[in-house]
Amino acid sequence: VAILLLTEITPKSIAVHNPTEVARFVVRPVAWLSVILYPVGRVVTFLSMGMLKIFGLKGKSEPYVTEDELKLMLRGAELSGAIEEEEQDMIENVLEIKDTHVREVMTPLVDVVAIDASSTLVEFHNLWLTHQYSRVPVFEQRVDNIVGIAYAMDLLDYVTKGEVLESTTVGDMAHKPAYFVPDSMLVWNLLREFRIRKVHMAVVLNEYGGTVGLVTLEDVVEEIVGEIFDENDSNEEIQKKTGYIVMRAEGIFDVDANTSIDQLSEDLNIKMPEALSGFVCEAFGYIPRTGESIKVVLEKGNEEEDDENAEAGSDQQDMKERHQIYKLEILAGNARKVSAVRFERINEEALLDDTAVTPMISKIIKRKWSSDEDSNNGNYNEDTFEKRQEEDISDHYVIADYKEDKDSPNEQ
Structure with a gap:
């Protein structure tokens, strides 16, 4: 842990935030060390390549840059003003598109x-x-x-x-x-x-x-x-395509179900495990109706702080710092889908103390409610859609986790 902090995380963080000063300070020592250690490096490279050949493996003697290192350089270039934030986002999107599946970008059949x-x-x-x-x-x-x-x-x-x-x-x-x-x-x-x-x-x-x-x-x-619109797109079509997030009060947000995962995660500083509508239905265990609510535990989205503090403090304290409780209330929907949800941030650390949430697994890992009644038949009109008449689950909790893999994860 000490080696990781002292040789990887801390130096890179300092260099990213102060690139010019760090470069001026280390350029001469690095230049001299590269000259002095060049013969040693060649010998080590020759030996390592020889070992790979013995085992029938092929190695690369040329230096290469990993995807994470490239993203780190992009972040540093954006902070230094060499590139714009939009340019950084576009380059990162190109890197990420190779792991994106068609199901994530398609227009659903219902639309x-x-x-x-x-x-x-x-x-x-x-x-x-x-x-x-x-x-x-x-x-x-x-x-x-x-x-x-x-x-x-x-x-x-x-x-x-x-x-x-x-x-x-x-x-x-x-x-x-x-x-x-x-x-x-x-x-x-x-x-x-x-x-x-x-x-x-x-x-x-x-x-x-x-x-x-x-x-x-x-x-x-x-x-x-990013989203592309033309002169024929109305405001309603734009809103339907991109969704919306409206801050009603401190810690209270109204979110359209069409809002992208990236936008929702960025604006609320959380890590959504999947699309909002699917996540809400998974949390309730059925398609909820207007007025129903439930509390969920979501992972916070500040990745930089997570990297620096991942090993600091106890597991329980770390879990408190990295997770947030939200009350989700259904604002609009019908028997087929959820259209809008209200996110209300709740500070109830006692729940995090009393609930065993480590190790976290993907999606929903714990449900604390039971439903004895099936949903009643209703029409599909959002304006006349009534609240489900059954046990109130607004005080029950669901714990969710974010998963980097874009494939749909399996439940345990």
């Missing part, structure tokens, strides 16, 4: 605008006037049975043929078949396939072959540069 293959071109034109989408999925019988993609540009060929617009169906002009990809596909590989196939849209399938959403080239690009 997809599609058209029946039997619809006429007049109906397709009316749909285009409403949504202004250049590409629209075409389905047969069911919306999850997508057979092709209709291009709004193709409508131009029929503009001067009024009678043809009434008699021609969308299925006749659709580009078939659609391009299908698994939801486990890496975004980096998808970008390569888009370039090779010269397409901008793909239908996303789950492991059972069912349609779960759509992914476009714009979705992939937005993972690098």
Whole structure:
């Protein structure tokens, strides 16, 4: 621990915050040491490469920079003013996109605008006037049975043929078949396939072959540069796409379920284990209704402090410093999904003292409630959606942990 603190964490932190002063101080000693120790380094490298060859392994004699070291250099460059914060974010997004799966960037099927293959071109034109989408999925019988993609540009060929617009169906002009990809596909590989196939849209399938959403080239690009909007996007569409976080009072935030994990984690200084809507449903054990609430324990998001203090103090004290209790209240939703949640920060350290939360596991590790009644049938209108009539679980707790791996973790 002492070696790690004295030779890794502390020197790097000092150098990142004071790059110019540190460089001036160490440049001469490092230059002289590199000259003096060069022969020793060559001998050690030769011996190590020889050992690798004996065991049939291949080694790299050239110096290399790890991803963590590159991110550290980017952080230092941003602090020194060499690059802007947006530039740092874009470079880090490029590094992280190789571990991002299609399921994380796709548009869910419930939010997809599609058209029946039997619809006429007049109906397709009316749909285009409403949504202004250049590409629209075409389905047969069911919306999850997508057979092709209709291009709004193709409508131009029929503009001067009024009678043809009434008699021609969308299925006749659709580009078939659609391009299908698994939801486990890496975004980096998808970008390569888009370039090779010269397409901008793909239908996303789950492991059972069912349609779960759509992914476009714009979705992939937005993972690098952030959300992209055009002049046709209304304020409602922008809010639906990006979500929102509104601070109602100190420690109280209203959060839209469409808010990205990164934005939520940054604004509330927490580490969300998964998308908000899915996390809330996992915490309750069912799809909660408007007005229901529950308390959860979330890990704080200050990674730098975690690295410096990870080994300091007792495990219980460290757990107190790195975790925060929140009360989650459902503000809007229906029988299908949660639309908005209120986060209220609660300072109840006694819960952290009395509850064994170490070692933490991913997602939900403890539930302290039981539900004896099934949800009553209700309509899907958010305005008339009533609170569930059953045992109040607002004083019960759920403990959650953040997991760096972007794959869905398994529960223990």
